[in-house]
Structures are given as C-alpha cells and as structure tokens.
Amino acid sequence: MAREDTRQRLGTDIEWTLFGTGPAIVKAFEKKEIDLAYIGLPPATIGIDRGVPITCIAGGHIEGTVLSAKNGYGGFPEIKELGDILGQFRGLKIGVPGKGSIHDVILMEYIAKYGLAREIGVLNFRWADEITEAIVRDEVAAAVGTPALAVAVARFAGGRVLYPPSKLWPYNPSYGILADRDFLRRRRELAELFLVLHEEATSSLRDDPAGAAEVISDYVGFIDRKFVLDTLMLSPKYCAQLTDDYVAASMEFVKVLKGLGYISREIPKDEIFDLSLIRKIHPEKDHYEIKEHS
Numbered sequence: 001m002a003r004e005d006t007r008q009r010l011g012t013d014i015e016w017t018l019f020g021t022g023p024a025i026v027k028a029f030e031k032k033e034i035d036l037a038y039i040g041l042p043p044a045t046i047g048i049d050r051g052v053p054i055t056c057i058a059g060g061h062i063e064g065t066v067l068s069a070k071n072g073y074g075g076f077p078e079i080k081e082l083g084d085i086l087g088q089f090r091g092l093k094i095g096v097p098g099k100g101s102i103h104d105v106i107l108m109e110y111i112a113k114y115g116l117a118r119e120i121g122v123l124n125f126r127w128a129d130e131i132t133e134a135i136v137r138d139e140v141a142a143a144v145g146t147p148a149l150a151v152a153v154a155r156f157a158g159g160r161v162l163y164p165p166s167k168l169w170p171y172n173p174s175y176g177i178l179a180d181r182d183f184l185r186r187r188r189e190l191a192e193l194f195l196v197l198h199e200e201a202t203s204s205l206r207d208d209p210a211g212a213a214e215v216i217s218d219y220v221g222f223i224d225r226k227f228v229l230d231t232l233m234l235s236p237k238y239c240a241q242l243t244d245d246y247v248a249a250s251m252e253f254v255k256v257l258k259g260l261g262y263i264s265r266e267i268p269k270d271e272i273f274d275l276s277l278i279r280k281i282h283p284e285k286d287h288y289e290i291k292e293h294s
Contacts (some may be wrong), residue, residue, distance in 0.1 A: 002219035003167060003197070010193050020127040020283070021098035025178075029054050036194060041173040041272070048271055053181040055271075058195050058240045058278045060202065062249075062288055063165045064174030065103050066150035066234065069142035070135060074163030078223040083114035093121035095131035095140035100262055102253075105171055107144045109249035109256050132156055144173075144256050147234040151227060165235045171249040174235075185273070192277050199240035199282055206238050206287055223247035237271045241286035242278050 001016055017034065019025045022043030028034045030052045038060060049052060066094035067085070069075075079085050096104045104124060111117050123140055125131050132152040134140045142154050142162070177198060184191055203213045214230035220228075247269060254272075257263045 002215050006197060009197065010190060012190065016055060017272050019115050020099045020125075023098045024126075026050075026052055026054075028160075029178070029180060032180070032225050035187075036191070037178045038175045039178050040175050041103045041104045041274045042253050042262075043098075044176075045099045045180050045250070045254060045257060045267060046100050048267055049257075049265065053182055054178045055274045056176045056242070056250075057179050057185065057274050058177035058193065058198060059173070059242045059246050059288075060176050060198070060238065060240060061174040061235070062171050062237045062246060063142060063169070064146055064189075064235050064237075065106050065172060066165045067142060067144050067162045067168065068150040068159050070153075070157050070159045071161055072194060073142070073226060075160060076164060076167070082110060082163055082168070086114055086120065090116065090119040090142035090180065091139050093123050093139070093144045094144060095123050095125055095134050096144045097128060097131070099123060099124045102172065102174065103145045103258060105255075105260070105262070106172065107190060108260055112177075112260075129150070135159065135195075146231075148227075148231045150234060152198060152231045153249055154230075155227065157203055161234070169249070171243075171245040173246055173250045173253070176246075179274075180224055182249040188277075192281060195240060195277055195281055202238040202240050202287070205232055206236065209236065237288045239282075239287040240278060241288075242273060242275055243286045243288065246288075247273060 002210045007013055022040045025037045026043050027037045029047060046053060050129050073259055075085055075086050090212035107122060111120050128145050128149045131143045131145060131149060135143055135153055135157045143149055150161050167254045209229060213225045213232060237260055245285045251269060254266050258266050
C-alpha cells in the first residue's frame with residue numbers, strides 16, 4: 001500500500017478496503033465488492049463451502065495466531081503444556097476475532113481438545129482494538145489473535161505472550177492471497193503482477209524488518225516504529241509461496257472446520273488452492289524460515 005510505484009507497475013488503480021476480520025472479507029467477496037484479499041484460510045474455506053467463488057493463489061504468513069494475557073498468568077516455558085496454560089482461564093472469558101476467523105477456529109479446537117469448552121467463555125469481536133480494550137477493562141482475561149493484538153496487549157495492558165505462535169499450530173496459514181475466480185479468469189496477468197509485488201513486500205518484511213517497520217509506521221501514521229517492529233518479529237515467517245506444509249496445515253483446518261460444524265463437507269484441495277501463478281513467479285524454495293536480525 002505504501003509503495004509509490006504500485007499503480008504504475010500494475011497499470012491500474014487499486015482501491016484498498018480494511019476489514020476487521022476474515023469473515024467480513026468473505027462477505028465482501030460474496031457481494032462482488034472486492035477482487036483480491038489478504039485473508040486467513042479458515043474463513044475463506046467456510047466461504048468456499050457456502051459457494052463463494054474464491055481461490056487461494058499465494059501464501060503470505062504462517063504461525064500468526066498468538067495467545068496473550070495480562071501479567072499474572074503463567075505461560076511457556078514455566079508452564080510447558082498448552083492445556084495447563086488454558087486451564088488457568090476456567091470460569092473466565094477469552095477474546096478472539098470474529099467467529100470463523102483462523103484465531104477463533106484455533107481457540108475453539110484447543111479448548112475442545114482439553115475439555116474446557118464448557119468452562120471457558122469465548123467472546124468474538126469485530127475489531128482487534130476492541131479485544132485490547134476488553135483486556136484493559138478485565139472484561140476478558142486473555143486474547144487470541146494476531147501478533148499486533150499481542151503487542152497491543154503487552155503495551156497497553158501490561159501483558160505477555162503465553163505460548164509461542166510457532167508451537168500453537170505449526171505452519172498454520174495466517175493469511176494468503178485469495179482471488180475471485182471470475183477476476184482471475186478475466187485479469188490473470190494483473191493477478192500475476194500483483195503477486196510479484198506481494199512477494200517483494202514479504203521479502204522486505206523478512207530481510208529488512210526495521211526498514212519495513214519504518215515504512216509501515218510512516219504510512220499508517222498512528223502507530224510507532226517499535227510497535228510495528230515488535231509485531232513483525234513476534235512471528236517473522238513471511239513468504240508468498242504456497243508450500244506443501246502450508247497446504248497440509250490448511251487441509252487440517254478443513255477437518256477441524258467440519259468437526260466444529262463450520263462447514264458441511266471436507267472440501268478438496270483443488271477447490272481451495274490454485275498454485276499455478278505462485279509456482280510460476282516463485283519457483284525457488286520458500287522463505288518462511290526464521291532469520292536472525294540485529
């Protein structure tokens with residue numbers, strides 16, 4: 001969004017629209033209001049099950065769901081097991097983005113797995129900012145959401161990350177690039193150009209997070225560089241490639257979504273993914289591995 005040459009390189013204008021959660025993005029696809037989106041795979045899969053004509057054409061970020069809370073609650077590594085960490089919230093509420101978001105699905109799966117579904121309340125919010133405010137006001141005891149939400153909880157509520165995002169659900173597809181299928185047929189070359197810019201952007205996030213943080217904070221205007229840098233470094237696994245692990249993790253979510261009753265059938269891989277463009281522009285190995293930065 002911040003690049004001055006985006007319009008020139010694409011040869012067209014882009015209208016950017018911000019949404020609070022993935023399910024809201026799916027509704028926008030359904031209404032034909034958008035052509036492309038950055039979105040987590042679970043809400044996209046729910047949309048595909050509902051007949052929304054979208055497909056995932058690129059990756060973007062993995063392992064971007066974070067459990068955080070105010071100080072006073074134990075976390076990893078002093079408490080090793082996730083079930084024991086979640087068990088601290090018996091009789092309390094956890095805030096999470098909209099129902100069907102990747103964060104909601106991960107939370108619902110784990111509280112069911114550890115037999116806590118009837119003991120922990122789950123409150124869904126339209127915007128992550130509302131979750132931070134709810135933590136501050138003690139309306140919820142913990143938050144499950146993006147790295148930015150976890151950093152906000154740390155900064156504004158004196159909180160901490162309770163469990164490393166890389167351990168919470170390895171390779172989980174935080175977001176990918178989804179495209180309207182009709183748009184993809186009509187404007188395939190434009191979609192390909194967009195993915196080239198997308199890969200360049202993920203390269204900046206990986207290779208120069210400090211520089212990327214400065215660009216982002218300057219563009220957004222109301223968040224400082226340190227907040228952005230802390231967000232990027234909490235889960236620094238960015239790449240445009242759709243790896244076998246990314247796809248496999250997404251297909252595991254299909255099973256979970258079916259088990260939770262969020263979708264009516266186990267949707268096959270070919271209905272969710274179109275690998276042709278990303279394999280063309282990114283034939284080399286993926287770059288999701290963590291790199292050390294000074």
